[in-house]
Amino acid sequence: xxxxxxxxxxxxxxxxxxxxxxxxxxxxxxxxxxxxxxxxxxxxxxxxxxxxxxxxxxxxxxxxxxxxxxxxxxxxxxxxxxxxxxxxxxxxxxxxxxxxxxxxxxxxxxxxxxxxxxxxxxxxxxxxxxxxxxxxxxxxxxxxxxxxxxxxxxxxxxxxxxxxxxxxxxxxxxxxxxxxxxxxxxxxxxxxxxxxxxxxxxxxxxxxxxxxxxxxxxxxxxxxxxxxxxxxxxxxxxxxxxxxxxxxxxxxxxxxxxxxxxxxxxxxxxxxxxxxxxxxxxxxxxxxxxxxxxxxxxxxxxxxxxxxxxxxxxxxxxxxxxxxxxxxxx
Amino acid sequence: xxxxxxxxxxxxxxxxxxxxxxxxxxxxxxxxxxxxxxxxxxxxxxxxxxxxxxxxxxxxxxxxxxxxxxxxxxxxxxxxxxxxxxxxxxxxxxxxxxxxxxxxxxxxxxxxxxxxxxxxxxxxxxxxxxxxxxxxxxxxxxxxxxxxxxxxxxxxxxxxxxxxxxxxxxxxxxxxxxxxxxxxxxxxxxxxxxxxxxxxxxxxxxxxxxxxxxxxxxxxxxxxxxxxxxxxxxxxxxxxxxxxxxxxxxxxxxxxxxxxxxxxxxxxxxxxxxxxxxxxxxxxxxxxxxxxxxx
Numbered sequence: 001x002x003x004x005x006x007x008x009x010x011x012x013x014x015x016x017x018x019x020x021x022x023x024x025x026x027x028x029x030x031x032x033x034x035x036x037x038x039x040x041x042x043x044x045x046x047x048x049x050x051x052x053x054x055x056x057x058x059x060x061x062x063x064x065x066x067x068x069x070x071x072x073x074x075x076x077x078x079x080x081x082x083x084x085x086x087x088x089x090x091x092x093x094x095x096x097x098x099x100x101x102x103x104x105x106x107x108x109x110x111x112x113x114x115x116x117x118x119x120x121x122x123x124x125x126x127x128x129x130x131x132x133x134x135x136x137x138x139x140x141x142x143x144x145x146x147x148x149x150x151x152x153x154x155x156x157x158x159x160x161x162x163x164x165x166x167x168x169x170x171x172x173x174x175x176x177x178x179x180x181x182x183x184x185x186x187x188x189x190x191x192x193x194x195x196x197x198x199x200x201x202x203x204x205x206x207x208x209x210x211x212x213x214x215x216x217x218x219x220x221x222x223x224x225x226x227x228x229x230x231x232x233x234x235x236x237x238x239x240x241x242x243x244x245x246x247x248x249x250x251x252x253x254x255x256x257x258x259x260x261x262x263x264x265x266x267x268x269x270x271x272x273x274x275x276x277x278x279x280x281x282x283x284x285x286x287x288x289x290x291x292x293x294x295x296x297x298x299x300x301x302x303x304x305x306x307x308x309x310x311x312x313x314x315x316x317x318x319x320x321x322x323x324x325x326x327x328x329x330x
Numbered sequence: 331x332x333x334x335x336x337x338x339x340x341x342x343x344x345x346x347x348x349x350x351x352x353x354x355x356x357x358x359x360x361x362x363x364x365x366x367x368x369x370x371x372x373x374x375x376x377x378x379x380x381x382x383x384x385x386x387x388x389x390x391x392x393x394x395x396x397x398x399x400x401x402x403x404x405x406x407x408x409x410x411x412x413x414x415x416x417x418x419x420x421x422x423x424x425x426x427x428x429x430x431x432x433x434x435x436x437x438x439x440x441x442x443x444x445x446x447x448x449x450x451x452x453x454x455x456x457x458x459x460x461x462x463x464x465x466x467x468x469x470x471x472x473x474x475x476x477x478x479x480x481x482x483x484x485x486x487x488x489x490x491x492x493x494x495x496x497x498x499x500x501x502x503x504x505x506x507x508x509x510x511x512x513x514x515x516x517x518x519x520x521x522x523x524x525x526x527x528x529x530x531x532x533x534x535x536x537x538x539x540x541x542x543x544x545x546x547x548x549x550x551x552x553x554x555x556x557x558x559x560x561x562x563x564x565x566x567x568x569x570x571x572x573x574x575x576x577x578x579x580x581x582x583x584x585x586x587x588x589x590x591x592x593x594x595x596x597x598x599x600x601x602x603x604x605x606x607x608x609x610x611x612x613x614x615x616x617x618x619x620x621x622x623x624x625x
Contacts, residue, residue, distance in 0.1 A: 020446050032458050035465040058365045064392060065361055066561045066575055078466065158334060158616060162609035164545055166552055166583075170601050173590050222623065261448065269453035273549050277590070287454075288553055296458060303454055311445075 010316050017312045021304055028300045029087060032293045037083030040076045090294050101292035110295050113286055118302060121282035124201055125271055132209025139210060140217025144244050153218050160211020165270045168204045169277040200278045208270050209263065216259040220252035257318045261311040268303055335617025341610035348404045358398035360577040377593050388595040392563050392573050396599050403577040411543045414481050419536055422486045426493025427520050431501060437494060444491035453549050456484050460555050474557045481546060485539060492535055500527050530622045534615045541611035548604040551584030579604050
């Protein structure tokens with residue numbers, strides 16, 4: 001493939017990703033604003049509360065079950081006009097940057113929070129991605145050293161991938177409660193500033209990314225090392241380090257790069273959960289707490305831009321560095 | 331020794347035991363609550379910690395036994411995840427097979443859909459769909475169906491793309507060329523010659539997807555999106571307390587998501603159940619993959 005061809009392919013790739021972004025943005029804005037089309041002709045009638053069987057003893061157990069009759073009645077219909085107004089209103093807001101949300105406490109400006117959250121989330125994401133990729137590659141490279149190294153690498157990847165992020169956070173909270181009640185100190189406060197500090201999200205997100213990277217590297221090497229050309233190279237007496245680095249790792253790299261967008265997708269999902277559960281005021285927390293359609297749509301657009309940038313960069317790298325392996329990249 | 335497969339089978343055996351437990355021993359009713367319990371001269375209100383008053387895993391805020399809810403919840407949660415996975419597989423596998431075999435526009439559509447859907451984190455995509463649709467859907471049954479459908483649809487493009495890629499690889503094998511030259515039809519080639527070669531791969535994919543569905547259900551629950559509704563429980567002299575009703579792990583985790591610090595056991599056990607189940611299917615996928623490689 002000539003350099004001109006490569007450049008053309010990369011330009012086509014970026015154009016396609018941009019078109020996908022427009023499509024995703026259109027669908028996201030259209031779906032998120034659907035509830036704005038609901039027009040209530042009568043206020044919802046609340047469901048009759050459960051009263052249970054009459055009992056004189058409050059210590060007597062009782063059965064909790066839904067009341068079968070009298071489901072909540074909503075007299076409502078969906079209309080296009082208010083829906084369209086909400087969509088166009090959001091598009092105007094997006095251009096002016098005056099995004100707000102209506103809460104019980106009143107109306108609040110969300111845009112400054114999104115800007116702060118964006119910086120924090122991006123910093124967390126990039127730091128943990130860098131740390132995770134580095135750690136994951138090192139652990140994955142262990143699989144090249146010896147049988148024990150491969151076992152350690154495999155075990156790390158398997159444990160890191162199998163234990164969900166939310167479970168690690170819950171364990172972290174329980175450990176914090178335990179250390180505080182038994183020893184008088186909070187576990188997370190040792191390195192950071194309490195449960196809202198940088199340590200819990202950093203640890204959880206780094207472990208996930210590192211495990212994914214190690215898994216990708218180990219699996220790719222596992223498959224490549226069984227190929228005929230590796231056997232041939234060894235039979236010809238090529239030194240082992242050249243077999244591993246020159247033949248195996250070089251051919252395993254595209255497979256690793258193939259998995260990076262999926263890893264980034266998983267990292268973004270994890271980021272939201274981790275931010276929410278560790279009370280980190282990033283985009284994930286804002287997404288969950290200020291649930292106005294404008295906020296939700298804006299954060300979705302930001303996440304899509306991040307993902308498509310990462311996806312395009314990874315695929316461009318594959319195309320430019322390893323042009324012989326371009327199948328399906330663009 | 332295939333350790334991941336052995337460990338996965340052990341964990342899956344645990345899940346089977348959990349499913350069968352109500353048939354072999356008395357498990358506390360998952361819907362039986364209590365307002366107060368006498369502790370000597372004191373009146374204690376729920377939630378009770380694990381081990382207190384005979385509650386093995388503790389109780390929730392209206393005195394329901396969490397162990398009982400975990401045991402009965404296994405049917406709902408695992409059944410739901412299995413149903414979602416089966417429907418996904420039934421739709422995505424034929425689509426991927428045909429797209430991989432025919433190539434052309436169908437292949438490009440599947441590829442574009444996978445990248446397009448993959449361009450938003452799955453969690454966000456499912457959340458916006460469900461959050462956008464929630465106010466339009468009335469009734470718990472309708473909500474259950476929509477929830478299932480959205481989770482099904484979210485995974486189809488990725489699965490179909492995986493199958494398409496694998497089909498393209500398998501279609502290059504010599505026995506396919508031989509069968510084609512003997513005049514086999516497309517349908518026969520796909521179902522009799524391509525699909526059987528892909529079965530081990532499909533098993534790995536289905537096990538992985540099962541794990542992802544369980545994790546997705548847990549993550550959605552943390553966002554407050556779960557199946558089932560709430561019921562108000564009246565307490566004398568207090569405002570009604572709205573509690574989740576159905577014993578479903580995601581719902582139990584989601585309903586107690588704000589109380590992880592005050593009463594961590596309420597979210598820990600359903601989270602652990604979901605996490606261990608997902609882990610079992612992850613390990614199963616890994617074990618099957620290793621088994622395939624060794625063969």
